[in-house]
Amino acid sequence: MSIKRACEYFNVSRSGYYAFVNRSPSSLTLENEVLSEIIRAIYFKHKGRYGSRRIQVELKQEHQLAVSRKRIGRLLRKQGLYTKGKRRKYKKQAADRCANPNLIKQNFHANEPNQTWFRDISYVPTQEGMLYCSVFIDCCTLTCAEFAIREHLRDSLVIDSLEVPLHREKPKNGLLIHTDQGSQYTGHRFYEYSRMHHFVHSQSWKGNPYDNAVMESFFKSFKREILPNKPFQTKSQAKLDIIDYLENHYN
Template identity: 35%
Template sequence: MTKTRRSFADEFKREAVALLEGSGRPLEHVARELGLQASVLRNWRRVAQGHPPRSRSGAPAVSGTAIPAKPDEQTAEIARLRRELERTRQERDILKKANQHLLGTAEMRFRFIEDHRDEFPARLMCSVLGVSASGYYAWRGRPESQRAAANRQLLVEIRRVHGRHYGHYGSSRVHASLRAEGVAASRGRVARLMRRHGIRGAAARRFRPVTTDSRHGLPVAPDLLGQVFQVAEPNRVWLADITYLPTAEGWLYLAAVLDLATRKIVGWAMRDHMRTELTTSALVMAIQRQRPSVGLIQHSDRGSQYASRDYRDLLQAAGMRQSMSRKGCCYDNAPMESFFHTLKVELVHRTRFETRDQARREVFAYIETYYNRQRAHSAIGYITPEQAGLKSA
């Protein structure tokens, strides 16, 4: 079987170079995250050399200012105030970190004290958490049970997986990742340890503005899916939709194309408008990257961007069959809605975008280096979309 030469849209190339220049990481690392040969990314950067290079922002240099010497009689008072200030700061930090342990068992509080002995004085933590220092030292002197030792080691693995995925994963995905690595533990046990130690996945928000305008006189295609979202092979069914990204400069709109079999985002485009050019650019990227055969079903809502003449002509030229959701029924495009929900929870709601360019860079990195290549997806057996595509090849 001959290997198909991959093709990339200009927008993908621009964002890849912007990610490289803005990240400050070695070119080889960025290329590997994007699934590219280093020479390819190097050539893209060479083409873009006509533009001024992005400067890496570092911490501004602060010149030291000499503190005038204090009179001797003030030295002791200053030292005392500093000690009190430091103790207050430590108490605040202890309370902040121990929030999930305050109402727990004494053993949970002892475990917190043990885990943070290098940060704060043990007796100070005992006082703040309301346990006796003698009780803590008695607990510390008892031999650890086999179950407690196993839980402690499992907690280390949970925190490792949770941190590797930027705090996005809840207990189900953490459990699936551990199981894939050969770590034996039930999902309930993982969930209990995460709950006990305040380890959570990213939480959702409910607000969502309307991005679909179906009040038009353009042709509407029938629903060819009927909410059947199980597809055996890639490039048989693609889903498409638009969502919004808030920035300090105003809205940035994202159009995406998702392969239903692998849940991979195969095409995307970002603009400051929702005109038809936004959706056609995302579809063109998907076609260039995937080169699907004739007969692929491309499903979307009834928005005017998808019902437009330009979009329908592009589908016809590629030999695709158009499918549309019923009016006002978001469940007809549920996997696409699920991706946007994940994007909002794991990135958009946790980031303040000062500019549209910042949003473009961070969404590009999320889709191409994390979502497609690293994030386990429950609908495809807790593997990544990239792995699902290789498995089907």
Template identity: 30%
Template sequence: MTLVERMQTKYTITAILSALLVPRSTYYRWRSEATDSSLTDVERTIIDICESTKYRYGHRKVRALLQRDYNIKRNRNTVQRIMQKYHLQCRIKPKKKWQSQGETIIIAPDRIKRDFQAAAPNQKWVTDITYIQYGRTVQYLSTIIDLYNNEIVAAKLYNHQQTPLVLDTLKEALEKRAHPKGVIIHSDQGSVYTSYAYQSYVMENNLVSSMSRRGNCWDNAVIESFHSNLKSEAFIYTRFNSLSNVETISRVNQYLKYYNEERIQEKLGYLPPIHFGGR
């Protein structure tokens, strides 16, 4: 017990007891026995309640049990003070918060504002991730489209949707387009796009980050439409998880090639992307 008290200035009671492999109930029984003469009946009862409930309750519930089971009435501040004195606080469940997978969250303004037209190549790129659920396992497709001619500049299909997926997609796009400067790269506010790693890479390559408003798919409608078309056209009448992963990847790659080289678009004067204008 002396060791615990000495280490208390640096560590919590729970951490110390866990390291020493000593149950909390055992520690408090030792402590109670060592100071039993100084414990009041209320303090001893509160310690018993906390031990029997495995320290799951806060002071309000302990106060209610004190009154219900022992007919002892005390205000909640008194109960709280006693529980704090003997380190009997319940284990608080941490609140879940939305956060990025990177080291920090960087949110860019919406610089596209639903203007999905571009006067020349490499002015505006849009990007997003979609689920491909037709193989034995779920795959994740990351795509970048040039709004000048709706060409798929780069696409990566991985078995995860972590930051490397979007980084590798952007690296491929930059290599294919000979590292253009000043391109607006527009995404949603997903954790991979707001991550420090992704945003740093955008700035290091002289790109301009832009983001949709949260929960508003229309702010990135072009790429949302493309992903919808891919699923409805490449996987028509296909049930989820009905194909092999190899067949799924093959269909995606075939559709990407077809979309760029053959699929005509009204916006492009009924031409496919690569036959519209120069790059």
């Protein structure tokens, strides 16, 4: 179709069409183009884990750019980029007595490092079988104090992985370790180990994930940001990705 017929079809003048074609882009358009490239680079740098909130922080810290979250979200959507995962809600369950008292009582505050540690285990599916990742989170710094990846769920997964952080951090007697009511923490071996190393064991109420909210929040991010849509092909690849995430990204 000729330009003349196209202009007649859309009911616009030819002069108006040529003025639009020859018009230079506005400063806002140029700014959005440059900003989109920076946001895209940050998004792929963190493997799709960063949404508008964390991209906003990195833009301010690394590039000295103050950009609103709404604008960042709009530019992400325009490029078809969406953060991994989705929000899920827990279902309330009836509480029950626990083997050890709940000393945390949902007070997630510590004055100094190595005062309170949280602990939990997550499943990592692969095409070669299941892996189990056990992680310690320090309540004060919210960093990963130690982790272990094994192919079993025996209590040795928990006990063996405690050796390194206890030797490296050298916490004082009375270190508080909070866990759920998994069998790895309620057995006699973990009980004897806690007495031998003089740490205090606290446990969540049964069916109440809010008592261990630090670990629930961590594993929510962990599963959203590291686990692919399909299981890992090999266990070795899963281990490499988990170690890279915990050591080079999360901490």
